[in-house]
Amino acid sequence: MILSIYHEVVKLTSQKKHYIMLIGFAFLMFLMVLVFRHIHDDLQKMSGNMVKGMPYFLSMLVNDPAKLCDGLMFARFSGFILFWVVMPIFSFMFAGESIASELQDGTLRVYLSRGYSRTRLVIAKFVSVFLIILFYTMVFAVLNMLVGITFFGLSKMQITLFMGAPGEVPSNVGLVSANKAIVSYYCAALYSAFALSATSSVSFLISAFVKRMSVAATGGMVFFFVSFILQFVFAQYAKEIEPFLITRVMDGYTQMFTIDAINWDSIIKSAAVMCLYWSVCITVPVMVLNIREY
Amino acid sequence: MNDCVLTVENVVKSFGKFKALDGASLSIPKGSIFGIIGPNGAGKSTLLRIVTSLAHPDSGRVTVNGIDVESSPKKALAGTGAIVDSPAFYPDLSARLNLDILSRGHGKKYRARREELAEYTGIAGWMNHRVREFSLGMRQRLAITLALLPDSSFVILDEPTNGLDPSGIVDIRNLIRNLGADLGATVLVTSHMLGEIEKICSNLAILNHGQIAAEGKMEDILRRSPVTLIRTTEPGRAEALLKETFGPRIISLKLKENEENVLRVETSDDCAAELNETLVKNGFSVSMLENEPDRLERIFLQLTGGESAVRNEVRS
Numbered sequence: 239m240i241l242s243i244y245h246e247v248v249k250l251t252s253q254k255k256h257y258i259m260l261i262g263f264a265f266l267m268f269l270m271v272l273v274f275r276h277i278h279d280d281l282q283k284m285s286g287n288m289v290k291g292m293p294y295f296l297s298m299l300v301n302d303p304a305k306l307c308d309g310l311m312f313a314r315f316s317g318f319i320l321f322w323v324v325m326p327i328f329s330f331m332f333a334g335e336s337i338a339s340e341l342q343d344g345t346l347r348v349y350l351s352r353g354y355s356r357t358r359l360v361i362a363k364f365v366s367v368f369l370i371i372l373f374y375t376m377v378f379a380v381l382n383m384l385v386g387i388t389f390f391g392l393s394k395m396q397i398t399l400f401m402g403a404p405g406e407v408p409s410n411v412g413l414v415s416a417n418k419a420i421v422s423y424y425c426a427a428l429y430s431a432f433a434l435s436a437t438s439s440v441s442f443l444i445s446a447f448v449k450r451m452s453v454a455a456t457g458g459m460v461f462f463f464v465s466f467i468l469q470f471v472f473a474q475y476a477k478e479i480e481p482f483l484i485t486r487v488m489d490g491y492t493q494m495f496t497i498d499a500i501n502w503d504s505i506i507k508s509a510a511v512m513c514l515y516w517s518v519c520i521t522v523p524v525m526v527l528n529i530r531e532y
Numbered sequence: 533m534n535d536c537v538l539t540v541e542n543v544v545k546s547f548g549k550f551k552a553l554d555g556a557s558l559s560i561p562k563g564s565i566f567g568i569i570g571p572n573g574a575g576k577s578t579l580l581r582i583v584t585s586l587a588h589p590d591s592g593r594v595t596v597n598g599i600d601v602e603s604s605p606k607k608a609l610a611g612t613g614a615i616v617d618s619p620a621f622y623p624d625l626s627a628r629l630n631l632d633i634l635s636r637g638h639g640k641k642y643r644a645r646r647e648e649l650a651e652y653t654g655i656a657g658w659m660n661h662r663v664r665e666f667s668l669g670m671r672q673r674l675a676i677t678l679a680l681l682p683d684s685s686f687v688i689l690d691e692p693t694n695g696l697d698p699s700g701i702v703d704i705r706n707l708i709r710n711l712g713a714d715l716g717a718t719v720l721v722t723s724h725m726l727g728e729i730e731k732i733c734s735n736l737a738i739l740n741h742g743q744i745a746a747e748g749k750m751e752d753i754l755r756r757s758p759v760t761l762i763r764t765t766e767p768g769r770a771e772a773l774l775k776e777t778f779g780p781r782i783i784s785l786k787l788k789e790n791e792e793n794v795l796r797v798e799t800s801d802d803c804a805a806e807l808n809e810t811l812v813k814n815g816f817s818v819s820m821l822e823n824e825p826d827r828l829e830r831i832f833l834q835l836t837g838g839e840s841a842v843r844n845e846v847r848s
Contacts, residue, residue: 241636241638242636245632245633245636248625248629248633249622249625249633252622252624252625252629253624254624343620343622344617344618344620345620345621345622345634347586347616347617347620348614348615348616348619348620348621348634348678349634350584350585350586351584351585351586351609351614351615351616351688352584352609352612352613352614352635352636353584353585353601353605353606353607353608353609353610353612354606354636355606531581531586531587531588532581532586532587
């Protein structure tokens with residue numbers, strides 16, 4: 239199995255779309271630095287307007303708000319776009335590529351003509367897609383933070399964000415140490431990698447049925463955006479299915495931005511839904527590959 | 533049966549109402565280079581797909597080295613390397629990585645065999661190049677190397693000379709022909725190029741409408757209703773003499789079109805030597821006596837009904 243996974247990773251990493259990913263990431267960083275510089279400058283102009291009797295963290299916000307708008311805050315802001323927009327697209331591409339492109343090129347036929355286990359092949363492909371997503375998520379998370387610190391420095395205290403249940407408006411604001419914030423940032427990135435794996439598994443499932451990776455990737459994206467619209471636009475009409483929406487699972491990573499108030503109940507529920515996606519999106523391709531003739 | 537690498541017994545495979553294979557049976561002896569020919573839609577690809585477990589038969593049985601392909605595909609195909617359809621590779625990976633991934637080979641012994649085979653098939657200098665840079669001929673060589681890895685003794689090649697230039701065809705032909713002698717491999721090859729099959733294969737099966745129309749050693753099949761071309765003086769008199777002497781053994785005897793003084797004699801058995809002897813003894817001068825070329829093509833057209841189809845086309 240390890241050999242199979244290694245081979246699948248080698249195949250995935252040989253593709254030119256990695257350059258597109260890196261260019262896309264660099265472009266995102268460039269835009270985010272431009273935007274964040276404006277926010278930073280605006281906050282600096284507000285400095286010194288001290289209000290008496292204000293709690294410490296709020297007074298700090300008002301006295302020197304630019305200090306809170308540092309590299310880690312940049313990483314958390316751009317991480318939102320990275321984990322919600324850029325990485326899902328790349329994940330759909332990799333997962334959609336997995337089976338469909340081999341069907342399209344004919345390499346799957348060469349492989350299967352040797353009587354190798356089709357179940358093992360599907361699992362190896364799924365694991366390799368996850369490993370690639372995990373690798374890019376973590377590498378981009380590191381680069382994202384490094385870019386932020388390089389341009390905006392790192393404050394000792396960090397403002398907490400996104401408290402409360404996923405999708406809710408922050409109900410509380412506080413300060414945590416930079417160390418705690420960094421740990422929570424990487425936990426969020428790690429969670430995102432798992433959530434992205436569950437999200438992209440829809441493309442993986444479709445890729446077992448179609449011969450074109452573009453169809454599988456687009457199918458996954460459509461599923462993702464429909465889920466997004468249901469959760470955030472028509473939430474009141476989709477209460478029954480809301481816990482199972484993939485965007486709801488993705489949203490769970492925001493819980494990690496504050497260590498002090500992680501909603502473990504929500505995380506566990508999200509993990510259960512992730513497992514459901516993984517199970518369905520591995521089992522169906524296994525069945526398809528074992529039944530289908532090539 | 534034990535000397536057979538592949539045995540196909542009464543295999544039936546339908547796609548809706550269309551029967552791609554209709555009780556096809558054949559057996560491939562160990563060490564042979566076995567050719568399968570047939571018109572388009574005869575069932576060649578379907579048969580190869582069933583043999584390689586890419587498709588499942590409706591009924592019938594396929595065994596490789598005595599192991600049932602349907603019930604234990606991995607075990608049955610352990611020593612089999614197949615290239616069904618055109619050779620497909622990962623274009624952005626090197627030839628070496630392609631071989632490793634598609635053959636799932638690993639270990640020191642495998643690596644030694646891989647390099648040895650690359651040397652044998654003439655791609656040793658290209659092992660680090662990406663497959664994208666390979667010509668079609670090089671891809672075919674790579675496909676043959678792949679089929680022999682990790683430790684295959686039974687190689688299935690589907691149209692291996694398709695799309696190659698004449699020198700490429702000769703190279704691949706020689707390579708396939710030598711596989712048995714040099715590596716002890718049994719080769720199953722399909723092709724539309726009948727001349728190539730005739731030159732490469734020791735055994736042959738002709739597939740038509742999903743059934744085996746003929747199967748056996750190449751020489752035995754070619755011996756069926758052999759045609760001899762004889763250039764002699766006074767062909768009219770020679771024709772009468774031969775008809776009288778050989779009687780029913782002669783199936784047809786006529787002057788060959790567009791050739792001067794050449795008789796085309798189709799006989800029920802191979803009797804070229806006797807024909808020559810009779811003519812010489814009766815004072816005829818025989819300046820040429822040879823088997824008609826494209827014998828396989830003629831037999832193929834006879835067995836598959838292609839000849840009558842061509843005639844009907846000409847008439848209409």
